Amino acid sequence: MSTIDYGIDLGTTNSAIAVLRGVDTEVVKNNDDRDTTPSAVWIDRRDRLYVGRVARERAEVDPANTSLEFKLRMGTADTMTRFAASGRELSAEQLSAEVLKSLRGDVQQRHGVDLTAAVITVPAAFDLSACEATGRAGTLAGFAGTPLLQEPTAAAFAYGFQRENDARWLVYDLGGGTFDAAVVQIRDGEFTVLTHRGDNYLGGKLIDWQIVETLLLPELRREFGLDDVRRGNPRWAAVVGQLKLAAEAAKIRLSRVDVAEIFVEIDLGTGQREEFSYDLRRADVERLTEPYVVRSVNLCRKALAEANLTPGDIGKVLLVGGPTLSPYVRERLKDGLDIEVDHSQDPLTVVARGAAIFAGTQRRPSAAGPVGPGTLTVALEYSPIGPDTDPLIVGRLSGAGEGYRVEVVNPDAQPAWRSGQVPVGADGIFSLQVVAERGRRNTYRIEVVAADGTAVPVSPDSFDYTVGAVETSPLLTNSIGVGLDGNTTEWVLNRGTPLPAHGRVRLRTTVEVRRATGGGMIRIPLLEGEHPRANRNRRVGILELVAHQLPSDVPEGSEVQVRIDIDPSRLITARAYVPLLDEEFEEVVALRSETVETVAELRAAVDGELQRLAQVRERQQKTSSPVAEIALFRIDSENLEADLAGLLAAAEGDPDAAATCGRRLLDLRAAIDEVEDALEWPEQARDAEGLADEATRLAARVGDEHDQRRIDEAVAGSKSAIEAGDARLLTMYTEEIRQLAVAILDRSGQLDVLIFHDLESRRADFVDQALGTSLLSDGRMAIATGNRQALHNINVRLRGLLPVPPPPPDPFSTVRTG
Template sequence: MSTIDYGIDLGTTNSAIAVLRDVDTEVVKNNDDRDTTPSAVWIDRRDRLYVGRVARERAEVDPANTALEFKLRMGTADAVSRFAASGRELTAEQLSAEVLKSLRGDVQQRHGVDLSAAVITVPAAFDLSACEATSRAGQLAGFASTPLLQEPTAAAFAYGFQRESDARWLVYDLGGGTFDAAVVQIRDGEFTVLTHRGDNYLGGKLIDWQIVETLLLPELQREFGLDDVRRGNPRWASVVGALKLAAEAAKIRLSRVDAAEIFVEVDLGTGQREEFSYDLRRADVERLTEPYLVRSVNLCRRALAEANLTPADIGRTLLVGGPTLSPYVRERLKDGLGIEVDHSQDPLTVVARGAAIFAGTQRRPAPVGPVAPGKVTVALEYPPIGPDTDPLIVGRLSGSDDFGGYRVEVVNHDAQPAWRSGQVPVNADGIFSLQVVALKGRRNGYRIEVTGPDGTAVPASPDSFVYTVGAVETSPLLTNSIGVGLDGNTTEWVLNRGTPLPAHGKVRLRTTVEVRRATGGGMIRIPLLEGEHPRANRNRRVGMLELVAHQLASDVPEGSEVQVRLDIDTSRLITARAYVPLLDEEFEEVVALRSEVVETVEELSAAVDGELQRLSQLRERQPKTGSVVAEMALFRIDSEQLVAEMATLLAAAEGDADAAATCGRRLLDLRAAIDEVEDALEWPEQAKDAESLADEASRIAVRMGDDHDRRRIDEAIAGARSAIENTDSRLLTMYTDEIRQLAIAVLDRSGQLDVLIFNDLESRRNDFVDPGLGTSLLSDGRMAMARGDRQALHNINVRLRGLLPVPPPPPDPFSTVRTG
């Protein structure tokens, strides 16, 4: 094979591998003759490791030695699973590697192929650190090459690979632990992902936990008279784990029936196992599913709005992921979005199939080594899959010092009749180009024939290649903005969301500490963030850019410049370089990617309490302002039941690392949602203050400024009014700051600024710590004003400010004074 051809869906709950056959895909079945393998690992007391169905089943009776759903912890700082009986500890990427090894083994058994390369899919919402961890898992599993592909893009490949007409789709990918919504366009045989929204902590497992915590545990406690049986209590981990797996299985059965019995034998600490049964009804599951569907639909709507599209612009919603098998999910999606749903593909394997199609576009690395005497090596540059029926093939021969007189011919023996390109001359450097004819609906195989100057055949390696007419992705997009966190809780963006990949970006920063090489003191540490929020702590910290003292040739003083360059490839794998101009040194690989669970349960609890208090205060303000935008933001918080979910996650976080991680992510969501309410409530006041400031600054410019002042202030006022028209709070803040500074500069130049400051300080005379000195200075100040001595007045203002208990920042002249 000249192309990779195998694609893997590495899922939270189940994983699958598929291969591209001609223009069709085949899912490789495992030892159980099933299309999917549970993403589960069990290690027994004799240190034997099992993957798949056996491990999944052991989770019910031996949770202390079983790991599930570890995909959600990929790339996080604390991602270790401990196996009690064997004493082993494995990270999330090591566990994922075991699943990948199992899938490789299935290919070896079914196809006799020792697989060295495969495409692996990741959620589009995955953090950079999680993508890097996935790539490392591939290496641990023995793969030499593992290009990463976003899951919604893979699904679109499966649905539209051989499609010839243009289309625009919404990919709705609700998996076991993650959710992605992507707007995909096919035009002239090329895919484009227009926009994306997603959530790494939204999936079917949340519904499973709701069934357990809302329905099963209360009934279990009532029936057996138990106390404190809850998720997060280590004493009941085995019971809760068994109920979770039973709830998932029953939920799946409810896709076809109205009720499903849950029957579990549980150890309640009495020395014998007790039988627990519960009749789970579809209506109950639908009620518990609703908040998560609302959240997913809201993300879909945001994706459409960002692409400037409405549901009427979308042809179909493509369903991906096991939870979309539910009739309720399908009906709710159709009603909620008004778009016809398409479930023509198996939602459990569609991502693996799409990954296999994409793998057909990825060439295997050519072997490196000396060319055998009498042979030539052929290196080709062309897309193995593309929309063209007559693609251009560019190649280069190696193995001779001079290729003058050589010719190349390409032959397709599968065509009827056989097709030949005719002999094409090769230049002295071995370079040639030609066009081939490709048939639709099949994989076209071509043989390469090389002849020497005397017309004799020369053996070539490789001596064949393939090309398929089909839809391809033009360029993947960066799904989250990437930036660095700075002092003052601000963010400096390096690469913006939606940037085509591969890409690079640069940022110039200043150190805030001195780094002393001799003593090893100090370190340049720059948080790497993903998100869209201007406040640094509202984004996800996914790593750290670090320069330590021993790397530096000499000391670096505080305030020194550091230039950082970030490079990100099509798999969203990132590298970073730092250049220190003072030293004229560049440092490579200075980024350590690792998403951090930064808060303990106690810190999470305190943070949640603070946000709920802020939310309560904003609820009281909203009716007084009548802000419709704030009301809608509050409705979204309520409809998605963020507050109730936070309470449930907090209760489970103490003994459940997954619950703690999800709680931390939901806290970011809640903060951002409350920020939206707060901004909406403050907007009318902000806009009103901006208009007043603009009027006052305009009068100052007319009375005291020159033509240049008036022009610059008018331009800033026009920008502010445009921001008001577009309800852009951040832009309005920027323009109002500019207007204020320009007007203050005019006041200062005219001599009026110190007069305004003096009048403000005089109004605070009762606060002076030395009233006698204050009275004397005020008298001197009035005399300085009378004789027009600006410098003396300025010096007196400085001394008066020093008499205040806590010297305030320079007063805003527009808050206390209006020129007439």
């Protein structure tokens, strides 16, 4: 087996591993004879570690020594998970590694294979830091190679591997903790992801928590008189954990029945266990599910819009993930998108199956052993899977000389197929085409003869090829950039860039770094997202150059060139080059997604955004902007306010709730920004039109032909932006018009006159009134005599009389655009 062939779906709630067998896939069953293994870890008081079903069951009675849903913390800067009885502490990637080890063990037991490489899937919405953490988990689990594959692409492989016709699909992947929507196109046997939208904190677990917090806990408080039982209260962690697992199980049963009974025995702290039962109704779960389905449908619509597609352009929606088993989710998707829904594949294992298919295209890490005397070695260059039925095979024979010939034979073909002998070049290189049959893995034997016709042994002596769809270059799912002073962003690689890719940006430092004293640091935040405001994007890492790394001081304003490289698995490397030092610093980026540090900070931030939301609602009542109304409806339909309130209440004792709350806060901020932009748009458009008219008249009055042409071009751009309703583009053209007008005024001598009159209007603020009065008199004289230089100097002195407080420090970055 020269290819990896094994693929792993490392899920939030359940994981699975599958293997490619020819053109079919087989899910490897675990010790419980099940296709999926719960992503759960339990460590008992004797420090024995358990993974899977046993660990998940122990979560009900021993939550202090059990960890679930740790995938959502991959790549974050949170604290370790502590197992109380043993005292051990494990990170999210270490916990994930234990799940991967368990899956490796299943392969060893079922297939007798010591698995050293496997493809591992990640959500397309995963941060770069989470992807890197997943790769590290694979290494900790003992894998020598772990190519990463996006989950929607894996699902598309499973659905369309042997498809011969062109198609365009929407992958709807709603898992236990994450959501992905991807538009996938198959053309001429090649997959292409056209666009993607996703949310790392949208999945079935949120519905489970809604059942617990909205239905079960109020009933528990009423029945037993427990006022303080709530999610996030450490005293009731075990009880809440039991209800969460029971809610999940009941929700799954409701896929087939209308009512599912929840029955648990709980310890209320009285020394006796009490029975608690609740009839969970499908209608109630559907009501609680609605905001999350709305959010997912909105993301699907955004993905379609970005690809300039309508629902009519999509053949079908491919369902992935356990929550899509719900009849309600399927019905809402069909109604909300008006696209045929395809659930022909098992949504719980489809990602693992697709990962196995992709694994068939990936070569195993080289582990060449010794060959016998007289045996030649051959290195082949070709894709093990491809759409062609007559692929070209290129190879090099080490040690071959003039007169050697190579022939490839497929003995299993009917009739047996032979390529005929082809000559080997003096450099050992040869090429030939083979004939491949669809619907099976074709195995070819390699035969080599010397110049005298003697057969020569070769290693390896065979290779495989399968006709099937393959992925073209994967796309970058989020733009990558750096945060600058002033809360701005400089994008390095844009969303949709084919991978692998690299980008470079030139920056300027805003602090001095002194090596001798160890003072100062060049600190560049690495951002993922699409928003022009830096703090609206996810900060996934920090690129740092500290004083002791530098051979000499770096003054403020020095240039720093940053290069970012991303491979097809979305693993990132970064380099910083400082021209002043003529030195490049490699691997200086520390990837980790950063969240709000304390619940108090989180609460303050949420309160601030809710106040801002109330303000824009009030403004909308006065303005009645239809665009703002749509944005506000989206906030309401996705239940963002109530969602944040519930998460904030649980954040005190639940790190997952805090992380989810932080992400939802970003969503709310961006949504409110959209409302504000819509409310400000009419005024922005009027101001832009007024400025354009003034600048046009100014250029005609005192500008030259060059000024008039540049003004006209910028004004035309601003008109196009207004017609398109593009606020960002209009801001850019407005600023360009303003700068051109200022340049004309400066050359004509009118700029200093305007500045003087502005300063004159602020005379009451002068800190020295006598000096100010004298300078204003001198300024009027300079204007009357046309002395431009004298007026400029007077303006400088007048500006110095104004009480200008120092600008607040900007800790967000130590660089600005270069």
